[in-house]
Structures are given as structure tokens and as C-alpha cells.
Amino acid sequence: MSDSDAVYGSSLTIDSMKVIAESVGIANLGDDAAKELADDITFRLKIIVQDAMKFMQHSKRQKLSITDIDHSLKLKNIECQYGFVQPDSVPFRFASGGGRELHFIEEKEIDLSEILSAPPPKVPLDVSLRAHWLSVDGVQPTVPENPPPLSKEAQKLESVDPITKLSKPANKDSAGKPMCGKAARLKASESVNVKQLATHELSVEQQLYYKEITEASLLDNQSLFLEKYLHELIPSVSTCIVSRQLCMRPEVDNHWALRDFAARLMAQISLQCPSQTNSESGPSMVTSMKESEKTPLASLYGAVQGLAELGPEVVKCQPVSAAGHIVVHSSQPTIVRSQQSVVVTSGPGAQQPQKVVVVGMTPQHQPTTTMGAAPVSVVAKPVFARSSGAPQPPPELDDLSHLA
């Protein structure tokens, strides 16, 4: 038993005893005394913790808490330790120096006057009761109060390795699930051929709009493993961004808003499923950009907007051959291209403020390298001002080297 040592043998060290003795003003604690103390304290601490486990068990918890220790002390007729509160995790800090290693809990100095002057903390919410159906005739309704039928991990496993589903037909949770009532009816209905749905007369814009709404709400579903369905989502979203024509009267209707929305949606998807989206969504927009002379303004606008939303990362992994900047700008919806940048302005919408997107690209001096590694600075304004710089990593807090 390799871990028996760790399980049975852990005890306080003589060094710890000496450090603790020093902290209460006993400078030279003998080795023998320290050993005796360490053994005895280890014994007593372990007994206290073992008793505290009983209180944890009866409190129906699986995590030992400070109150358990208090109750265990009370059992031994020892006054409990006041003033300890329990944060979710106890952050032990580590410091070494002078040949000693030390683990400690950092205690911050608290300004009392600050606490006194601060507004009183919110009163915790009172316990309340709420009822819902966990199961109706042996079938669990899919309501928000119930957990998702399949965990995210299970969905992922299923999508990555569908064989697992076949090899384990009797899922532990649904073992022996009776084929009765609703379940049986559901099963029966599965075998019935589904009639082709009639096509409804909806304008393209309306159809797209509904699609967007459903997709946006799909994104909000915390328990859905979305990556499995990306290949169905991405094309339609991209269509909304770079499609040549999205509505009957592009001069009047505000299809620009749809493009903006779709671009933001794409960015959101890529945030949630970072592994695949960038490589999937980038191409269509970059293609539009590359052939910017040929693409109509609307597509180009969408492409630029999409790239702006996705940020500089996406351009990094896409071959950008267009060197230099393209400028698109106009009071009319036009594109002004230059060697330095592309400026796209949304059309002559009378009421809306003009949207101007400026995309700047650092010129590439090695046209032979297809992988443009140079960062693309994307400036969108005035509506879409966003920083293109990578977020700064938070300052390192755990640096305790100065203590050494």
C-alpha cells in the first residue's frame, strides 16, 4: 500500500513545534521536548478531528467545517476557538527563507472605522420553500428546476466518441427504465414517419431573424454542449454577416443592424466555444475582404464588422494576402480603399448615425508568407469602439519573494 504512509504517518514536525514555541516567546525548545510535544499534539489533534467528522456526518455535509471542530472540542469539555470564520477555501501561503519553509494564512489588517462607516451588509435572504415536479409517472420533466437530462460532459463524450453510447446501452441512471406511460408513448412516436413540414411564407429577413433569435437563446443555454452543433450554426450566422443581399430593398431597410447583430453573435459563439469557431468563421469574411474589389459594399461591410468583433486573433490564423490598408468611406455607402486601411461606412440611412468602421492593417513586407502573423489593429468607431489589445494578465498577487 503505497499511500499508507501518507494516510497513517502524517504528524507535526519538531520544526513546527519550535516555530510555534518561538512565536509564544520560548526561544530554545529542546529537541526532546519538541518531539514529545509534537507527538502528543498530533495525537490530540487527530482525535479532535476524528470526532469532528461525526458532526460533519450528522450535519449531512461532506466537508468539515469550523463548527464541527467547535462541537468536537465541546465534547471534550474544551472551550471552543472563537473568532474563526470559514471562507470557502483557506488560502495557505508559502514562504521560505533562512533555511526554513513556512505555510501560513495571510491575515489582513482591517480598519475598524472603515467597517463602522460602511453601510451595513445586506441581510441574508430568508430560507424559502419551493416545490416542483421531479418526476411525473417515472419521467423527469425538463424544467429549469431539474438538472439537464444529460450532463455537458456526457454530451461531449457522445459527440466525440459515439461508440460509448452503443457500448453502454444500460446507462446507470436509466437502468431498467420501464417502458410505460409517457415513455412508451414517446418511444412509439419515434417510429412514426415525420411528415415534411410545409414551407411557410416568410420573408428571408424574417426567417433569418427567427434563426438569430433561436441561436442566441441556444447560446444562453448553460447546459448545452454547443460545439456539437456548430457546423449547423456557423454557416447561417456567416450568411447574415457577409451575404450580398439580405432584404428586398437594401437601400431603405436597415440590414446593417442585422449584420452588426450577427457579427456580435459570431463573436459570442467564438467566446463560448473557443476551440473551433475562429477557424470556421474567419474564412468567409476574409474571402470577402480579399476580393474586396469585387465584393459589394454590403458584404464587405459585414466582413469588416465581423472581423472587428472577432478581434485580432482571428486574422492571425488566416492567410491575409491583401497587403496594406483599404479605406472605405463615404456619405454614400461606399468603400474607400487605400494602401493603409479599409473604411466602411454604413449607407445613407437618413435617421441613423453613420457607422464607420476603419480597419487598419500593417503592411506585410514579406508577401511570400501567407500566414500573416502581424496583428491587425481594428478600430471601429464611433459605435463600436473597442480595444484590440489583448487583455493584460492580472498582476501577480502571490509573489511573496520579498518575504524570503
Add this chain to the structure above:
Amino acid sequence: MGEKSTPLLAVLQLLKKYNLKGTEEILRKEANLGDAQFENLDLPEVELASILSAHHKESDPLTYESAYESLKKFVENSLDVYKFELSTLLYPVFVHMYLLLILYDHNDHAEKFFEKFSGEQEDYYQEDLQRLSVVKTKDHIKENEIAEIYSCNKFEVLLSRDTSSQLKRFIHEQKSSPVIINIINNHIQIDVHDGPGRTQAQVKATAGGLLGEAAKNENRAKVYYGLLKEPDIQVLPVPVEDEEEVEETPDKPKKKKAKRDNIFMKKPKSDPNAPSIDRIPIPDLKENDKIEKGKALREASKRVQLGPETLPSICFYTLLNSGHTALCADICDDSTLLAVGFSNSTVKVWTLTTIKLRGMKSIDKLQDIDKEAGDVLVRIMEEKDRDTCRTLHGHSGPVYRVGFDPFKTLLISCSEDATVRLWSLQFWTCLVVYRGHVFSVWDVRWSPHGHYFVSSGNDRTARLWSTDQHQPIRIFAGHMSDVDCVQFHPNSNYVATGSSDRTVRLWDCLTGSQVRLMTGHKKSIITLAFSVCGRWIASGGDGGEILVWDISTGLPTAALPLYHSAPVTTLAFSRDGTILSSGSLDCTIKLWDFGLITDENTSEENTTNGSTATKEEKFLLRSFATKNSPLKNLHFTRRNLLLAVGSYEGSS
């Protein structure tokens, strides 16, 4: 004390015991012993005997290791018929060798010995070994709970006749090393049974107790597990002439049973296993209780028949904003009230229906009420509606269990403050504080007929109380560790207890004696439930295991497959006894086919291992996960709807 040898001190203790003062004095003088040192060594009798009988050889630390190894070799090399029974010897021998080494001050050898052999002991002993490993010097033995238990009690080992003669032969061959002989003589109780040597599965089924298995004579006593005759209650609202019910006065003539056309009275009239109705005095039903019972019967007639094909619907009550503060919950028999005990010493009662919780009128208003009025019970209540939730203050420690009495007028609760409190659900105040337990009270349960309740606690006892006496009327002592859970038998004649010593015991309320000792659990037992028919008892353990026991034999009927990954906190039988539901800290409710579980018992002898395994798979009907809400309580309504209570612990 270190240089004074233990045997010498043991001799002194013996001299003192027999009051041989002169000899004692001479010995003290000769050995230069002071008085104080003697006081330190307060060995239990058994320990004393073992030291005196064998100190000359046993004090050599090196013989222990080889002796244990030779025993191990003997067990491994014996035939399968003997092997598995013999293997149960290894653990107690190991433990006592360790304790002896420490007793003789060979602390380093003890540690080495422990490290070498502790890992190969059975998994279910590892927790005990961890607690034992704390013991490092002989002073610790007295202070450590588990070491004390082992040195004061004998470990029970059950061997077949042939196996025990094998063991005898081995011991004879081992004349040179008396260590094992002495341990077996002093600390192990070998019980010989007449059957053939048991198989590995058989041995494993009952192994795991803190002190080994139940002795073969332990479970001989007859247990009347049948149900009491139901009092004959008219389903009509006005009950007429039902003197037939539970009656302690013998002079009342037993009347002819009224026509028993009700389907719920189909209990065979003379169940040979049922105790007589007056074995335990049960108070008469009050007028109000009869109405309540009548209601229950009417409800029961609308009950849904459950089975593997028709699973119950589950209504889940989530306690929001409770975090880890809600510890226990109970739902009253007619499923209208919910009580929850909190770690902040309060008890809260919710109404689950639209009827609000009302208190009684103030005293001066009560005086105006006509006591003869038919609806006096309604008149005494406040007129205006009150809250849907009321809080009861009184305890001074976490409340570990709450329970409604069968008639919905009283509530009982127990707490870490060592008290049990009785609350009135009409005055909404505490009526009685029952003191008696020394430390925390872990569990308290009502008798199904009311009036009595039983509590259990950290002081290793369970106590039987009646509501009208402030002292316990029975104390059930015998468990080796905390009594974690109790449960009344449906006929109120017996009480079952489950403990951290991994045994379930059944106690007779009449005599106060232990009538069943059931071993086989591998971890401490957290919850118990009697089947509706009274013959079976289900127990849920800390490791998520659920065992079903047959009370008539005291043997485990089935160990349900280990599907729960966390402690099982609550068990409940459906009202028709076909479904066993279990709730756990792993946030799942599982429904088990109890008909199949007990059915297997009859055909177990014929089935091979392979087919029982598949059968066990079929026990589980369905599992329902909750949204991160560990289960506190499960309750079947009279119509067989399953109510579950859990507290939401946030998304993580």
C-alpha cells in the same frame, strides 16, 4: 514510567486487586516504585491477564512479525473451505499484536509492524486502522476510543467445526510462539457453527462489524415482527363503537370484529408473528385521532398501486437560501406540514397546503369558549390566518432530527445540546425538554402509535421515552460507538438502531434487551427504515451502500448495488411496500424494486453467482438527479406520491 516494565506494574495491580498489601509493599520497595506511577497503569482485566500469562515470551518484539506472518501463511495455504473463515482472524490478531507491542513500550517496532501489515487488511477496516494509527504510546490506549474498545471487548469470529479444528492444529504446532495463542485466548471469541465452511461471498456478507460478526446465539430470540391488528375505524366521519382498538385494560371484553369488508384490513387475522395487542401498552385513540385515522383510511383507498411498471411521481421541495444550514426535515403523515431543523438551533414548520398555520387563542379568550361545544377544537384556534411558516426557538445547538407525531399535534426534535424537545403544534411553543443523553442526540423517532419515542446519541445509547415522563423508560446500551440512527418497528414493540460500530441492532421495548445483532455493513449506518409488513429493515450507510435485512433471521437479505456515490441520508418505503426509495448526498433519488429484492431471498440458494449479479442489476428501477440539492427526507403520501426535501446548494 518508561523504565518500569509493564509486567511489573501489572503484578502490582493484581496485588492491589486482591488486597495483598504486605506483598505489594515489599514489591514496591524492592523495585523502587512510587505510588504515583502505579496510578498511571489502570489496565482492563483482560489486558492484565494476557500480560501476566505470557510476559516472559511476548516481550520480545521480534517474534510478533514472524508470528503474524506464519498465521497469514497458514490462512493462505489452507483449503478454500477453511480459508475465508480463517481470514477473518487476521484483522483482530493484527490489531492486538499492535496494541501489545505498544503496551510493552516497543513503540518503534509497533510502528514498523503497523506499516508493514496495515495495508493488506480489508478495505472496510482501513477507517478503523486510521483511527488506531493515532495510538503511539501506551498512555494513548486509554484515551483512544477504538483502542479502548478493542482491549475491553472480545472480537467475534465465527468458524465451522472443521475450520476451528484446523486452527487448533495450527496453534498446537506454534508452541514456540505463544503470542497468537494468547491473543486468541484473551481477545477473540471463537464461535463454532455446525454448517460447512462458508464461501468468500458468505463471509463477506456479514463481515465488517467493529467487533466482528454476530455470535451464533445472538439472534435466536423470537421476534414478533408481524403487525398489530388495526383498530377498527369506521370510514364514516362519526366513529361508532370502536372499542376494539389497542387496549391495555384486560377487563374490556373483546368484541366480535365488525364486518371487515375494507380492503385495507385484509391482514390475516391471526398472524403468528404478530405480538399480542397488549404486549406494549398503547394509549387509546382520542376522538380527534380517530377522525384523523378515518381520514387516513379514506385517503388510502385512493392509493395508486405502485410497481416496477408504475413508478411514483415525485414532488420535490427545495429549500432555497439554506446552504448548509438545513440539517434535517420531516413531513407529517397526512403530508400537510413540513418541519426542518437548522444548524442555527431553530426549527421551522411550513404548511404544504393552502391552510395557514394557526395558533391557539390567548388564555382570556379561551375562557369564553363553551367547552361542551361540538366544534370546540376549531373554536380554540385563532380566527385570522397566520403565516405559511412558523419558527420554533429553544435548542442551543444544531437540530439533527425533527419528527411529527402520528396525529399531527406534536413535534419532537433533538439537538447537539444533548436534549430532546417536545413542541406543541397548537401553542407553537416547547412543552417538555427531555434531558438524559450525555452528549449530542443524533436521532429521535416517534412510535407509529404515538406516545412513545426513541432517541439515540453520541453516548452510545438509545433511549425509549414516553411523552408523559421526563426520564427514559428504557435505555438500550450495547453499541460500541455512536448510535447514529433509530427507528420504531411498525408494531411499536421493537426499536432498531444503527451505529458507527457498523452494526444494526434490534431491541425489545418490553424487556429492553437486544434481540438481533446484524453485521455486514462496511461503514457507519446513517439511516434505517422498516418495511411496511414489518419483516424487513433497510439500512443506508455512509459509503452509499444500502442493505436489506430479514428480521426473522437477522441475516442480510440483499446488498443493493453500490450506485449511490455519497452517504445515503434517507430511505422510505412506498405505502404498499413495493418500492424502496433512497435519497443521498450525491443529489439523487433512486427507486428500488423491493418486491424483487425480497423475492430473491427465497430463490437465492438455487441461483449461481452469475445470475444473482444480473438480478441485482435489476433492483434499481430508476434514478432521478436533483439540481445540486442533497436529499434530506423522503416521504410517501397516503396516495403513494413521493415527496422529497432537499436544500439547494448553489450552482457550481
